[in-house]
Amino acid sequence: MKGGGSLKVYEAIALGAKELESVCPNPRLESELLLSHSLRIDRVKLAIKRDEVLKEEELERFLKYIEKRKSRIPYQYIVKKQHFMGFEFYVDERVLIPRPETEILVEEALKRMKSGDLILDIGTGSGAIAISIAKLFPDCKVYAVDVSEEALEVAKYNAEKLGVAEKIIFIKSDIFSNIPQDVKFDLIVSNPPYIKKAELENLQEEVKKEPILALDGGEDGLFFYKRIIPDCKFYLKKGGRGLFEIGYGQREEVEKIFLENGFDEIEVIKDLAHIDRVIIGRYNS
Numbered sequence: 001m002k003g004g005g006s007l008k009v010y011e012a013i014a015l016g017a018k019e020l021e022s023v024c025p026n027p028r029l030e031s032e033l034l035l036s037h038s039l040r041i042d043r044v045k046l047a048i049k050r051d052e053v054l055k056e057e058e059l060e061r062f063l064k065y066i067e068k069r070k071s072r073i074p075y076q077y078i079v080k081k082q083h084f085m086g087f088e089f090y091v092d093e094r095v096l097i098p099r100p101e102t103e104i105l106v107e108e109a110l111k112r113m114k115s116g117d118l119i120l121d122i123g124t125g126s127g128a129i130a131i132s133i134a135k136l137f138p139d140c141k142v143y144a145v146d147v148s149e150e151a152l153e154v155a156k157y158n159a160e161k162l163g164v165a166e167k168i169i170f171i172k173s174d175i176f177s178n179i180p181q182d183v184k185f186d187l188i189v190s191n192p193p194y195i196k197k198a199e200l201e202n203l204q205e206e207v208k209k210e211p212i213l214a215l216d217g218g219e220d221g222l223f224f225y226k227r228i229i230p231d232c233k234f235y236l237k238k239g240g241r242g243l244f245e246i247g248y249g250q251r252e253e254v255e256k257i258f259l260e261n262g263f264d265e266i267e268v269i270k271d272l273a274h275i276d277r278v279i280i281g282r283y284n285s
């Protein structure tokens with residue numbers, strides 16, 4: 001892409017927007033956001049700098065970001081952050097970008113918590129769920145596990161950055177494999193990979209840049225529910241609850257898995273698009 005020598009702020013925004021036209025639905029907004037990131041200022045400050053000429057290194061940074069975005073790298077991986085539950089999480093290619101729908105899972109978990117509770121987050125990724133719970137519920141302890149060492153590095157970094165590292169125990173674990181058998185939880189939460197294998201290749205290009213390990217839910221998308229739910233009985237206190245994010249059309253099957261494994265009081269929470277998004281069951285055997 002040609003930068004055209006020197007550019008003023010408003011010209012750079014227009015150039016970036018044009019370049020991103022075929023890539024994203026809001027090219028001007030993303031151009032403004034990437035420019036404000038290049039200038040290390042808030043987007044609202046762009047207006048007062050409208051006629052200022054960009055320094056060479058600022059323009060260089062901006063053009064580099066635009067090129068990345070044109071290659072369908074998600075905006076969040078370029079600016080290395082995503083807001084979730086009001087907190088700023090560091091994200092990069094090692095972790096799934098936390099989604100707004102997953103905030104429903106956190107909110108439902110918080111509603112069911114009481115003082116002193118022990119929570120397990122399976123597949124913690126960036127740590128979004130575990131860290132938000134630790135931040136928003138004062139008296140609790142959280143175990144956060146992931147099979148990906150790289151994801152755990154990001155989650156630990158976020159826990160330090162957000163000041164809750166001492167409330168969370170991070171464990172590299174294939175689901176329950178490395179969780180001590182004598183630890184019993186009040187809640188087990190998870191946003192597991194739930195996309196059907198066959199659908200992976202049809203995903204949006206940006207989503208394909210996220211770790212496959214965070215997306216692949218096996219042939220029927222239910223692989224993780226089938227593995228996690230039956231083993232919850234070894235790790236949940238009697239009356240404890242499992243809370244899981246689910247994908248479109250998975251409610252019936254996951255409810256069945258719950259019922260076959262000693263859970264009752266099944267509840268389903270819809271997201272803003274009216275899609276069943278979170279399923280909750282109480283372990284009562």
Ligand SMILES: C[S@@+](CC[C@H](N)C(=O)[O-])C[C@H]1O[C@@H](n2cnc3c(N)ncnc32)[C@H](O)[C@@H]1O
Binds near residue numbers: 145193213
């Ligand atoms: C959909 S992402 C969720 C990330 C994060 N909890 C969130 O909601 O943004 C699923 C996560 O599960 C992890 N994962 C995949 N297979 C796993 C396994 N066998 N055991 C533990 N974690 C696993 C992935 O590495 C990924 O971080």
